Amino acid sequence: MATTHQQLARNIYSVWLFTRSDLKTIIGPSTAFGISNAIANSAYKINLPVAYLTKPSTLLLVTAITLFWAWINLLPLAIDNQITPKAIAEDTFNKPWRTLPSKRMTIKQAGALRIPLYGCAVISSWHLGGLRQCLLLGCLAIWYNHYGGGDCNPLVRNFINSIGYICYTSGALEVALGNTWLPGRAFPWFSVIGLVVFSTVQIQDFSDQEGDSQRGRKTLPLQIGDSPARYVSATLMIFWSSVCVWFWRLPLHTSPFCGMPVLAVGFYIAYRLFTKRSVQQDRATFRFWNLWMVILFVLPLMHTAICTGKHGSGGSYIIAL
Numbered sequence: 001m002a003t004t005h006q007q008l009a010r011n012i013y014s015v016w017l018f019t020r021s022d023l024k025t026i027i028g029p030s031t032a033f034g035i036s037n038a039i040a041n042s043a044y045k046i047n048l049p050v051a052y053l054t055k056p057s058t059l060l061l062v063t064a065i066t067l068f069w070a071w072i073n074l075l076p077l078a079i080d081n082q083i084t085p086k087a088i089a090e091d092t093f094n095k096p097w098r099t100l101p102s103k104r105m106t107i108k109q110a111g112a113l114r115i116p117l118y119g120c121a122v123i124s125s126w127h128l129g130g131l132r133q134c135l136l137l138g139c140l141a142i143w144y145n146h147y148g149g150g151d152c153n154p155l156v157r158n159f160i161n162s163i164g165y166i167c168y169t170s171g172a173l174e175v176a177l178g179n180t181w182l183p184g185r186a187f188p189w190f191s192v193i194g195l196v197v198f199s200t201v202q203i204q205d206f207s208d209q210e211g212d213s214q215r216g217r218k219t220l221p222l223q224i225g226d227s228p229a230r231y232v233s234a235t236l237m238i239f240w241s242s243v244c245v246w247f248w249r250l251p252l253h254t255s256p257f258c259g260m261p262v263l264a265v266g267f268y269i270a271y272r273l274f275t276k277r278s279v280q281q282d283r284a285t286f287r288f289w290n291l292w293m294v295i296l297f298v299l300p301l302m303h304t305a306i307c308t309g310k311h312g313s314g315g316s317y318i319i320a321l
């Protein structure tokens with residue numbers, strides 16, 4: 001018979017499993033965005049001390065708080081996404097280790113856990129920052145999970161994912177900045193991020209085609225065919241890699257280590273889409289996509305580093321907006 005401590009550990013692990021697959025897609029990238037862009041706050045003309053987040057203890061604390069915000073806002077949405085019979089049937093094919101298909105928790109137990117966690121997300125966001133994003137994420141979850149937004153059309157699905165991505169990244173940045181609302185100068189970059197996600201996030205769907213087909217979900221590979229979807233996705237990867245380097249004015253001839261990683265990983269993903277087509281290979285390609293997104297997220301930091309080198313510490317920053 002399991003002891004109290006063993007049961008508690010099992011329950012904690014079961015809760016964590018709801019968000020396990022999103023560590024690389026949401027929690028890690030959002031935290032990386034929040035911290036790197038908070039350090040590069042001068043690129044957005046945010047009036048913070050020059051030495052903000054340069055002290056290791058402060059950086060560690062802010063990172064932990066930002067990570068917690070991303071996770072607590074993801075957890076109830078993940079439960080909401082995984083709790084329906086269709087979702088459980090899909091996960092039986094694609095992710096059988098998740099909490100509900102592995103029968104570590106019942107649907108009733110997960111449902112009872114979901115509502116209080118939404119409350120925790122709102123309260124945390126009220127105190128830490130990102131409250132507007134938290135509330136919008138809740139609305140998106142209702143649309144995606146309960147009104148067919150995630151299943152009815154690949155464009156609607158990608159649109160909801162892109163807005164959700166903007167919410168997580170902008171909210172994480174507000175939290176990392178100490179509950180500071182973002183100025184209007186930040187939103188062109190968030191618009192670019194939204195367009196990037198909207199047009200390329202279907203890369204996650206190549207490995208899930210069996211489960212999506214069983215569920216009746218309409219994803220881009222299932223709607224237009226596997227090969228055409230790969231061609232479109234590969235072309236857009238190359239396009240957005242180039243656009244983002246241009247957006248932040250990263251000079252490849254003088255600072256190749258700033259812009260080249262984005263281009264290299266973007267072109268590599270395009271190559272993999274055509275040459276690596278098994279389920280496991282497609283899952284690896286999506287992991288590279290998440291790496292590529294993290295590299296995009298630190299471009300403002302690279303931009304400020306270049307400008308600091310040109311103008312000296314405390315010099316003016318030129319943002320491509």
